[in-house]
Amino acid sequence: MTLATIGTSSTGSTIDGNGTFSPASPATPAELVRRATAMVPALRARTAEVDTLARLPETTIRELDEARIFDLMVPRTHGGLQTSVRTYMEVVTEIGRGDGSAAWACALINICNWMVAALYPQHVTDEIFAAGGKIRTSGVLSPRVAKVRREQGGYLIEEGLWGFNSGVYHAQWDLLGIPLVDETGVAADQGLALIPTEQVTLLHDWDTIGLRGSGSTSVSVKNVFVPDERIAALSAAIEGQYASAHLGGEALYRTAFVPFLAIILVFPAMGIARAALELFLQKLPGRPIQYTWYEKQAEAAVTHLQVGEASAKIDAAQLVIARCVDELDASAARGEYMDVETRARIRRDTGYAGKLIWEAVDILATASGGSLAGSRNPFNRIWRDARIANLHGIVCPTTNLELFGRILCGQVPNTPLV
Template sequence: MTSISRTDLSSDAANLSETNAGPLDYARSLVPALKARSEETARLGRLPDATVADLDAGGLFGMTTPRRYGGGQVSVRTFLDVVTELGRGDASVAWVTALTNVTNWCAASFFGEEAAKEVFCADKPARVVGVLSPRKAVVKKVEGGYLIEEGMWGFNSGVYHATWDMLGIPLVDEHGKVLDQGAALIPIEQVQILNDWNVIGISGSGSSSVSVTNVFVPESRIASVSQAIEGNYASTHLDGESLYRVACMPMLAIILAFPALGLGVAALETFLETLPRRGIQYSWYSKQADAPVTHLVVGQTSAKIDAARAILERHAEAIDASAASGVYMDYLERAKVRRDVGYAETLIWEAVDMLASASGGSLASATNPMTKIWQDARVASLHGIVNPSLNFETYGRLLCGNTAGTPFI
């Protein structure tokens, strides 16, 4: 097998990776098993119990859980490395791991100590998932909190393995006037999973829609999303812990590219592994590896994947450094993270698509490993937060002296 090495790390990043070598090594050890289970994962539409157990055993669902509650509390850079490695094995596993960890981070950062103890000190493992934008949410302000009379949320990734759901709701006054956008932490037992996840890519993520009817949420489990975006977190009990001072939207955006980066690496590895067995039909080349067009494709795609990795690593390290400094990341820098996440996603998709096209007619086979990588990469690139056109426009608006056109910066 031909392995694809990582870009050389800076000394600071190397130190971070060495400090958190445990989760990265463990993730790497899971890759063969994840590949072997990939068909089962896709068929189930969620992670198999064995995969959930493996992730729990290595603490990979708890990488962003505070250390005081038994979690890993790793750096954003280590988070990137671990999820990328899982993505080499199965994008659905990487996606669920990324989304669960980032929502665990939200639960730790956005809410106060009372909610944190409910979530992270219970008998069940803390696996928080969530959706910030509701399709429908009818909410009433009542004594001690909010009553969600009815609500529906789509694309609730990882919900089949969750113990808590963090769902976006409007925050209203006693007269029903919307004052703010909020998030409510709800035990998974009070959430109905609608089982409507039926897709062509990342199908094992179990990103079903969910609904809630007449659920009371106490004030302690309500957070202001607008305040979180500005870094005004309620988690004062975690003061001094830099991970929980990380800038909100850069964190929510960058983690969506981690599984895609793993897919890019997997696509190049898969192409090179199968290359010796392929020729180019209707040509003089009995060995595809001898064709200059193949060399061009491999050179271009490896450059795109390495460039995407460099972009994501640089921003992950900058996010970590900003949080460690105690100064919330500058607004324009936060917008730049969104811009560059979109660009990295574009590079990764272009690389995967080129490699898939160079695989020839065999891509039509549903059992071809490259086919699944290609489908997963396409779906991963469609998330609204990583949409390159929108992100480029947003950053361009700011450079031209206009408002961003979105609160999610």
């Protein structure tokens, strides 16, 4: 199905030429994936506009809203879809086949919506999700600068600077990491401050070679007071001590914090890799191998080896991530919070899957020859998106391999983010 299709889907939802969906069909997992798949052609057609804007066009945001892609992690009690992590993965991966930037924004906005639902008390989330309209949240865990003072009833952020605030251009709320200091200024914990984006200054400094449409600009805050009710302690979240007691019976909001935050960053990359393989095979017929007797690259044994290895790496990454996702869903459904070793292993798997994905895309890029150098070559963009997606600190393979290796060797973790 493409966005050029005008008519009714097999589930009864109406799809027009702009990819707009009517609410006629229930948003089942299969239907949500179909909606994401239907958006792929339009997302691909807008890549030049995305790169010029360095954020997603409002047309794309509207279509994602209409398809309810930003509602995946919002509780049903607030009109959301409250899907499984598996559905989250499958939907974002499909969006990534169309545009890695759109998938990145979808992955980050959805996980931040989940954090709002899980980490804050009911009266806070009631106010946010019941405010009317579509709620989208962005966030950054680690500040570059954060000068904070404890005051009665909350914290005053006197000055703060955060980088890589993906999706903030389209968000009404921002989750910004701050030190939780006592009255003497000594930091006792790290926290997440939930702040309306109207109180956040966007610095418009996102100018990158890849994932440009993620709109991951730096942001600053000056003299903003955040009440205690809108502060979540990271130490509690890491151990699964969530403030959303009213959602305690809902499995999704018992999902292990750090592995969940880590693994969603690979969802867009899986879509990017799928797009890379599709595009390579699409362009393959009739392409020669320069300075050889091969008039058709598709007939060369080296091409068979390259495609075989790249496809194996993509499939292996998919299998590794799917296993982790299913473990997250199953553990939450049982009401069991994952032990440290399992959480660290999922971080390991996240990093290793990201490594496999990048290697696969790079193999196909190398096999594409000199045409890859063209700035308007679609594969050039995919290659750059795949590279940038693999550079996020919590996806870094060496960091994650070392973390899990330390635990296997009987050492303590070298980070609290497990």
